[in-house]
Amino acid sequence: MAAEAGDRAYEGAGPPFILGYHPLEHxxxxxxxxxxxxxxxxxxxRARFIRLETIRLISIAKVGHYSSAFSAAEIFATLYYDTxxxxxxxxxxxxxxxxxxGKGHAAVALFPVLADLGFFPKAWLDQxxxxxxxxxxxPDMRKxxxxxxxxxxxxxxxxxxxxxxxxxxxxxxxxxxxxxxxDGEMQEGQVWEAALAAANHxxxxxxxxxxxxxxxxxxxVDDTMAIEPLREKWxxxxxxxxDVDGHDVVSVAECLRRLRDDERRAKPACVIxxxxxxxxxxxxxxxxxxxLGYLAPADEARxxxxxxxxxAR
Amino acid sequence: MNRPLDPGSWQYRELNSxxxxxxxxxxxxIALAEEGHPIVAGSADLQYSNGLVGFARxxxxxxxxxxxxxxxxxxAAAGLATTGLMPFVATFASFLALLCCEQIRMDVAYCAQxxxxxxxxxxxxxxxxxxxxxxxxxxxxxxxxxDLTVVAPADGAQFAAAIRASVHxxxxxxxxxxxxxxxxxxxxxxxxxxxxxxxxxxGDEITIIATGSSVHPALExxxxxxxxxxxxxxxxxxxxxxxxxxxxxxxxxxxxxILTVEEHTIxxxxxxxxxxxxxxHGARARLVRHGIKDEFSLIAPPxxxxxxxxxxxxxxxxxxxALLA
Numbered sequence: 001m002a003a004e005a006g007d008r009a010y011e012g013a014g015p016p017f018i019l020g021y022h023p024l025e026h027x028x029x030x031x032x033x034x035x036x037x038x039x040x041x042x043x044x045x046r047a048r049f050i051r052l053e054t055i056r057l058i059s060i061a062k063v064g065h066y067s068s069a070f071s072a073a074e075i076f077a078t079l080y081y082d083t084x085x086x087x088x089x090x091x092x093x094x095x096x097x098x099x100x101x102g103k104g105h106a107a108v109a110l111f112p113v114l115a116d117l118g119f120f121p122k123a124w125l126d127q128x129x130x131x132x133x134x135x136x137x138x139p140d141m142r143k144x145x146x147x148x149x150x151x152x153x154x155x156x157x158x159x160x161x162x163x164x165x166x167x168x169x170x171x172x173x174x175x176x177x178x179x180x181x182x183d184g185e186m187q188e189g190q191v192w193e194a195a196l197a198a199a200n201h202x203x204x205x206x207x208x209x210x211x212x213x214x215x216x217x218x219x220x221v222d223d224t225m226a227i228e229p230l231r232e233k234w235x236x237x238x239x240x241x242x243d244v245d246g247h248d249v250v251s252v253a254e255c256l257r258r259l260r261d262d263e264r265r266a267k268p269a270c271v272i273x274x275x276x277x278x279x280x281x282x283x284x285x286x287x288x289x290x291x292l293g294y295l296a297p298a299d300e301a302r303x304x305x306x307x308x309x310x311x312a313r
Numbered sequence: 314m315n316r317p318l319d320p321g322s323w324q325y326r327e328l329n330s331x332x333x334x335x336x337x338x339x340x341x342x343i344a345l346a347e348e349g350h351p352i353v354a355g356s357a358d359l360q361y362s363n364g365l366v367g368f369a370r371x372x373x374x375x376x377x378x379x380x381x382x383x384x385x386x387x388x389a390a391a392g393l394a395t396t397g398l399m400p401f402v403a404t405f406a407s408f409l410a411l412l413c414c415e416q417i418r419m420d421v422a423y424c425a426q427x428x429x430x431x432x433x434x435x436x437x438x439x440x441x442x443x444x445x446x447x448x449x450x451x452x453x454x455x456x457x458x459x460d461l462t463v464v465a466p467a468d469g470a471q472f473a474a475a476i477r478a479s480v481h482x483x484x485x486x487x488x489x490x491x492x493x494x495x496x497x498x499x500x501x502x503x504x505x506x507x508x509x510x511x512x513x514x515x516g517d518e519i520t521i522i523a524t525g526s527s528v529h530p531a532l533e534x535x536x537x538x539x540x541x542x543x544x545x546x547x548x549x550x551x552x553x554x555x556x557x558x559x560x561x562x563x564x565x566x567x568x569x570x571i572l573t574v575e576e577h578t579i580x581x582x583x584x585x586x587x588x589x590x591x592x593x594h595g596a597r598a599r600l601v602r603h604g605i606k607d608e609f610s611l612i613a614p615p616x617x618x619x620x621x622x623x624x625x626x627x628x629x630x631x632x633x634x635a636l637l638a
Contacts, residue, residue, distance in 0.1 A: 094397075098395075141424055142423070142424065142425055148395070149391075149392065149395065149420075149424065150419065150420075150423060150424050152419070153415060153419050156388045156416060156419060156420055159384070159385045159387075159388030159389045159392065159416075159420075160388045160389065160391055160392035160395075160420055161392060162385070162388075162389045162392060163388065163389035163390060163391060163392020163393040163394075163395070163396075163400075164392040164393070164395060164396055165392075166377060166389065166392070166393055167353075167392065167393045167395070167396030167397070167398050168396060170353060170374060170375060170393075170396075170398060171396055171397065171398070173396075190382075190384050190385055190388070190416075193382035193384065193385035194385050194388075194389070196380070196382070197379060197380070197382065197385055197389070200380075201377070
């Protein structure tokens with residue numbers, strides 16, 4: 001096991017990536033759902049940026065959820081750099097699309113994106129998890145501009161997203177609400193209360209994305225508490241269900257564009273993103289024990305090398 | 314006053330009679346909505362019990378039926394509040410404060426969303442429905458959650474005033490209401506401010522500090538004791554948090570005994586809060602906490618339970634007399 005609680009001093013050197021490329025305001029601009037090659041390249045680059053920043057931030061905390069962040073890297077990249085309607089430097093813009101994460105433990109992948117969008121100073125990232133930092137293992141809306149809802153206790157986010165979607169309808173606003181859920185989260189009863197309610201109230205602008213990476217803390221999801229057949233469960237609860245390859249930005253982005261723009265759909269939408277826990281770093285992909293860990297320096301160098309090379313792609 | 318509730322059986326004397334404290338909820342929310350406040354309301358299969366059906370009929374697009382899913386309702390209320398709306402969600406206090414405790418902590422209080430939580434039929438007011446439906450721990454639990462204001466109005470007029478005051482209150486609030494048939498204590502225009510107790514007098518011998526549905530019986534007991542020549546006073550501690558420490562200490566400075574009265578366990582609720590203040594300030598008065606003594610409440614019609622636990626006017630008077638003997 002490569003995770004070691006080493007006492008390596010943080011060096012402050014970020015990855016060799018240029019932060020800050022994206023249009024001023026994006027989302028709902030495309031009339032068709034097909035991505036251009038430039039868009040594909042950019043989203044893949046942003047997913048790499050998310051993985052590298054995850055490694056850098058966890059090197060500060062000295063323990064963290066690498067693999068939970070890596071399985072969702074393309075989903076984060078697609079949402080924030082393609083799907084969602086947001087404004088740079090305006091985290092509280094009233095008509096922004098909302099994003100909530102039931103799997104709050106992957107927030108380490110979200111923070112670099114929010115900093116990149118200008119929602120808070122990038123210097124905050126350098127103090128990730130240090131005393132007094134707004135940035136911890138889980139996202140906190142009171143402390144971090146751009147976090148639309150706090151999480152950490154698994155199972156609440158879909159309900160909170162349901163409330164935002166209800167609020168949008170009452171206030172006659174057209175923002176979309178995206179909720180990322182873990183697959184282990186399917187074991188929480190409140191998720192199904194929210195699923196029932198969203199279908200009952202016909203909240204078609206509520207879109208849930210399940211990061212189906214197959215693992216939770218105690219092992220394989222289906223060995224811990226079986227959740228299949230997942231598609232049939234969500235369909236039976238009255239949702240429009242799509243399956244995507246969660247590491248193929250084309251698959252993710254085209255699906256989310258379609259769901260975002262489809263005004264004829266009366267149902268809430270659920271995307272089952274088939275992912276690999278630890279995706280992008282070969283030795284994490286094959287080792288379920290990486291839910292929480294810390295990379296020794298040699299392993300970190302190898303992880304960065306693999307991500308830069310897109311080795312697992 | 315001819316109330317429509319039979320005190321012996323605790324049943325309605327006439328069909329369609331309205332519980333005055335609880336009907337206040339819907340009436341006040343409608344009035345606030347008409348004034349332009351962004352009120353929304355939610356219920357978990359209890360709109361007839363809490364009277365929100367009135368609001369639902371007047372503003373169907375602003376009423377959300379959650380079915381029997383209280384936790385989902387509380388988290389969703391927090392989500393609603395993020396959009397700028399002011400949600401009032403109501404269900405039995407036993408479910409709201411205990412079943413939804415973590416949703417209240419994480420999604421409402423920690424996220425600092427101005428949700429108004431209405432825990433009704435609190436205490437032992439649901440009588441023979443039994444312990445599952447009694448809420449005798451809710452004040453202690455809610456009081457321990459940071460940034461959450463905890464209020465137990467004494468009657469309909471005070472509840473209405475508190476709801477009105479809540480419009481300008483930035484924090485989330487837990488309102489504790491009984492079964493809604495509280496006799497009138499206050500005039501409609503009695504001022505209300507969160508955290509400012511209403512002192513009905515301080516007694517040299519005893520000052521009773523009561524909250525919520527216990528205020529009216531405590532007031533009757535106080536008057537009976539005063540009529541018997543005893544120097545007894547009463548404080549209505551409608552806000553459990555933030556507690557009006559000044560009011561407590563002023564009474565503890567003059568009275569020989571402070572007697573707290575609550576339809577709640579004596580652990581951690583009003584009695585616990587007053588004990589903390591008195592102990593920390595070295596108050597000289599003796600403190601006696603009256604309420605449910607760390608036990609699961611019995612099954613009986615409510616009035617019989619109030620008699621058994623000496624939480625009716627006669628019972629409170631008996632407790633006070635025993636202290637004076």
